[in-house]
Amino acid sequence: MATITASAPRAALPGALRHRPVQKLLVLAVIAAVLVPVASARWTGSSWPDALTVDLTKPLGSASNWVIDNRDSSPLFLYFLGYVSNAVVLSVRGVYLTLLAAGWAGVTAAAALVAWRVAGVRLALGTAAAFVACGLLGMWVPTMQTLALMVVAVLASVLVGAVLGLAAGLSDRMHRALRPVLDTMQVLPAFAYLLPVVLVFGIGVPAAVLATVVYAAPPMARLTALGLRGADPEVLEAVESLGSTSRQRLLTARIPLARKELLLGLNQTIMMALSMAVIASVIGAGGLGDRVYQALASVDVGAALAAGIPIVLLAVVLDRVTGAAGDRLGQETRSTRPWLYVAAATVAVAVATRLGGLLDWPSGWTVGIAEPVNRAVDWMTAHLYSGVPVVGGTADWAAHFTTWILDPVRSGLLWLPWWSVLLIVAALAWLIGTWRTALTAVLAMALIGVLGVWKPSLDTLSQVLAAVAVTLVIGFAVGIAAARSDRCERLLRPVLDVFQTMPQFVYLIPVVALFGVGRAPAVAAAIVYALPAVVRITTQGLRQVDPAALESARSLGATSGQQLRQVQLPLARPALLLAVNQGVVLVLAVVIIGGLVGGGALGYNVVFGLAQGDLATGLVAGIAIVCLGLMLDRVTQPTERRAQKGA
Amino acid sequence: MRFHRKTALVAAAAATASLLTGCGAADMTKQASPFANAQGSKTVTLSVQSWVGAQSNVAVAQYLLEHELGYRVDTVQVDEVPAWDALSQGRVDAILEDWGHPDQEKRYVKDKKTIAPGGGLGVTGHIGWFIPTYLAKQHPDITDWKNLNKYSSLFRTAESGGKGQLMDGSPSYVTNDKALVNNLKLNYQVVFAGSEAAQITQMRQFSKEKKPFLTYWYSPQWLFKKVPMTEVKLPPYKDGCDADTAKVACAYPHTPLQKYLNADFAKSGGKAAAFLKKFHWTTEDQNQVSLMIADQKLSPADAAKKWVDTHRSTWKAWLS
Incomplete structure (x- = not known):
């Protein structure tokens, strides 16, 4: 399991902690105030300016x-x-x-x-x-x-x-x-x-x-x-x-x-x-x-x-x-x-x-085993795809998820001027890390623009954000449940083991059968793949909370809900942050593979590059994925490196 | 098998030795799969493309090679263009169904001579735009491309953003659809399913609910038996009208599908090479096998056995 090294030195100086983020944001604001007018006057429009791209096709x-x-x-x-x-x-x-x-x-x-x-x-x-x-x-x-x-x-x-x-x-x-x-x-x-x-x-x-x-x-x-x-x-x-x-x-x-x-x-x-x-x-x-x-x-x-x-x-x-x-x-x-x-x-x-x-x-x-499994899958798709009373079928959910969540997030990201995306990345990365990590994140994002794949990258990013949000909501809920009940954890363990080691490809077809072709199945596969790690890290983090702290809270008459909110969750913060980081990394990996089921964007470009032997498309998309992964990792990664990947 | 282990060890030692001394060249164009020829058997490696028709060719060829000629057959799934590259390097011995790749043909067959043509497969392939037949019955004039804009609202989906959806399959397939939509000024959005599996799954879901859809599709294809479809007429194909891929505004051609063999294998592949060159069947035959594999979920080997048992005279000719 990943060892969690929290930002211990900082906790010792609460005064400095309170002021550091403000300082950082002020510095960023000054930089932005100088650079943004220049940039937006020179290159209008919200997408990455053409003048700043390099065409590597030739x-x-x-x-x-x-x-x-x-x-x-x-x-x-x-x-x-x-x-x-x-x-x-x-x-x-x-x-x-x-x-x-x-x-x-x-x-x-x-x-x-x-x-x-x-x-x-x-x-x-x-x-x-x-x-x-x-x-x-x-x-x-x-x-x-x-x-x-x-x-x-x-x-x-x-x-x-x-x-x-x-x-x-x-x-x-x-x-x-x-x-x-x-x-x-x-x-x-x-x-x-x-x-x-x-x-x-x-x-x-x-x-x-x-x-x-x-x-x-x-x-x-x-x-x-x-x-x-x-x-x-x-x-x-x-x-x-x-x-x-x-x-x-x-x-x-x-x-x-x-x-x-x-x-x-x-x-x-x-x-x-x-x-x-x-x-x-x-x-x-x-x-x-x-x-x-x-x-x-x-x-x-x-x-x-x-x-x-x-x-x-x-x-x-x-x-x-x-x-x-x-x-x-x-x-x-x-x-x-x-x-x-x-x-x-x-x-x-x-x-x-x-x-x-x-x-x-x-x-x-x-x-x-192929035949019974296929029969089960057929039954599922026949009965769940659409027309289920009250809740609607999975196809309807997928369509709603696409139009109400994925589309607005994507158009929102594309609407943001390119320099503001860089600023947001810089602010997030700097608040959680050091100026070095912030610089890496910004440079990675800028490289995406320079390579001329700004739009597909933001499309992929929107899928990642939506998937991470859902993963975290479900993952934290299940993780809390498992941390509070031993039986629940015992039941979950084999399930998590299997889901974590299952090849990602096997998920792709059932999600198409349930959610159709498009970005929704890619996101669904990503959620299923990333959930186990998030659940695990959350559970472990909550369980490692110092029993003495819990005991004293209990003796003060805190209800179990209060204990969770006011003691366990704050003390498990490093673990929860690690869960976010892992969730983001795993989701990105599968959203890319989602190019095979209509996820489009960068994943499609990689698949296209491999399929057509087209190095220009595939490699540029590959580099963009690398940059996106780097940026997402730096933005979600608390000060110290974790010891290893996966839970 | 002790003997083979020893040969492998000796070979490994020899390779290391020559690596250390730095003498001799290692030719990357002559490389077999490490899983080939295991246990002293003669092995043929066939490339299987991702669509089921190609699986049928390979399944029947594999069955006959194994049961009639005593070969061991390895199959590798590779996309079309990389398969040409693998074929030229000898990592696969044959491609049984090629839909026309003029660039690769020029490079490997004409210039480098590392690939040899293996004759026709006997099946004629055709790519086109298709709608389900139930939809064509409702709106008889929909089968002309000129009327597609009138009906574009029927094909709208969450992914097509206000336009009609034209569903494309795997990025590895030959397609001019983006250019066609553009040049014919159609109010449609090309949505790539990303793989044929995803595309078929989606088409079956649509047809189960009798929903309208417009898709890139091709024949011969077993799915026509399950989901009857009608082709939408595009401006007719003329020789060379698809020369400039950005300006294409005509239908896809009818392509007689071809087989290709690795040049060395074609020369020294013995009975297997001779058999693969003669392998020649009809669209009908191929569809029979494909349907067994994809719809009745028979394993390719069982499907091939069924076909072989009932078509003796056809395949006897390939062995002579």
Whole structure:
């Protein structure tokens, strides 16, 4: 879970706190008073002035042509990128063939035994059940393809992340240089990474693996650095006094002391990589993601779910096992003999299934879930879409949501003069953060204008704002309910787990069936995706409120409503702010994917760019998404960085 | 399988070694999928586009390749333009249904010679604007584009902002609709559903309630069997009238759909390549399979099996 570091130093000086925001706003007002008349006199109209845009269509188009024409002759490709690509293909292939050679029983046994060694009997049984379920769903081979890809991607991410983290952990200068980069990479929607990678490596597994690595390496780097920097100085001093060299210190003290963070980094990296598995299928990753993608093309929610469930199962199993391994640190015995038993047992099972001729998953042992699921979905859409008495159908809600909320917000944003948008961004970012974060946010927003995608970006922004508002209302309500009732929380937990690990794509078709095509379904999918994190953070924040404070409020005779309003909510403010920040980041990621269901705006441009191989449209939209994400993050992010992404 | 693991390891070691010594070139145009040829089987990788007609081609080809010729078939879903690129690099071996991409054809077939034409599919494709037949019965004159403005209020939705909505599908499809609306001075707004799945879902919802809609659509398409639709007449197509994409003011052409193979695969692909070159069926056949996949929700493999069982004489000719 994210550690919450509140603005503790500020609370100590209430006087300064009261005046700082006013000062900041005054400074901004002065700047605005000088610059705005100049700007609005020079460039009239509310949209970003044409004179200040740069058209990248030509250079990007020729860059893309150059790559395609020179891919088979330029030394850059022949002697560097070609090898990278080949190395990825060979290693994925190696892992895949190994998995196939082990057979389904061998893989299941190996996974269960490893889980048993690092996490105990219960998780071992769970792991075995998860793998068997993948086979039962008829997804064994795609699961192995995805697993092979994940193994390579996670190993590469861990390697890259650990090296970067080591550098940042040992050198202050590297730390300062890397931190903003890693911070930024964590808030970017995965969709924005795809196009540049595709351009260089073409559609296929190498591109998918590299996009995954770029997406999944930052948490590892960040947590490695955190672990190395957080080592107890007294222990280090003790080691130093023994006269060890700096390399010895690193290997014998600092890295072992950081084990917990390293494992947490591994856990985060695995989760990020898996969440990329489906998105990467757009650029030819194959495996489970591709099955989801293909099923959605024929509006087959059931088949999409059959391929989506193994992803969820893999994610849950890997999350729990690596999490349990982290908790068990320090208890294990340092003997390698059990691992030899594990290896021997695996080989024995694999050989036995080979001899028994059961290498492939038996084709009779599958359960078709597609049909019942589709029937349920059909029933839902047939009965809820429209004409429901009193409340109206979902299609009516969607239309009302679009005309009463999305349209006014969008036209409102477009009506605002461009300089006032910049001012608002600056004010919000500065009030919540420092002048540095404010400057980043303003520059990001200005870059959007310069790239000439001001209008679509504000369109996307309006969808994000509407979705975040709804997410927060529902999320806070559910979070408060869960914080106040244990039973409620227990009921919610598995639901949240599943919703959080479900590939975002699977949501898209049911929301179209319920809400039609347009921005409303994109917003609905975003809300469903962001809710679990918001609920979780809210619940946890409320539960961590100091019991003594609550007790004293109770002894003063406060009703439970008063306790909530006057004690719990104010004390949980940092957690609530974090929930807002997470909500915004997650909503943006899905609103972009909403381009596939008629969300339009930037998401559509990215989809268009990928589909038509049009780098100019796709990459510019990708950069705009990056800027928008950066701006939204800076505007909602309280002073200190959170430790990690997701809840 | 021990043998294959070893070969993979040896190959990996060799690659690393050559990477370290820096000698030799790695050709990015010759790359297969890492999942191909696993366990000593011969593998063919086919590109599946996102529409169901393309899935039908691939399903039947896959079934016959696997059951009659003993290949293992991998399929990858790729959009049209990137699929050309993947085909030229050998990441896929064949595209079975192409709707005409003159730029790519010039680049890869004529100039770089990395892609070879694989002959016609036998199906003729046509893109157009369609309205549901129940609407055409109510307003017989609506099927002429000149009368579309008169009825634009019928097609208004929350997304079209006061104008009529012309629904387009996936951004990957060939479309001139924005230019057409502009050049024919129609009071319509092109709304992109973003994917064909979303578009079909929306059309079915509309037709269930007998609501009016105007959509970009194409034949052959299985949905016509479920939602009968009538084409709106646009100004007739003449050769070259769509040359300048900004000034298009005419209908879409009728395109005989083409197959394309990777050039190396076409030369040395053995029986599989020969089979794919001969693969040739009718619109009727394709629709039968598509309908089984998309409407009866049969898996593509089951649908292909059903078709193969009843059309022996058709596919026997492809194998000879």
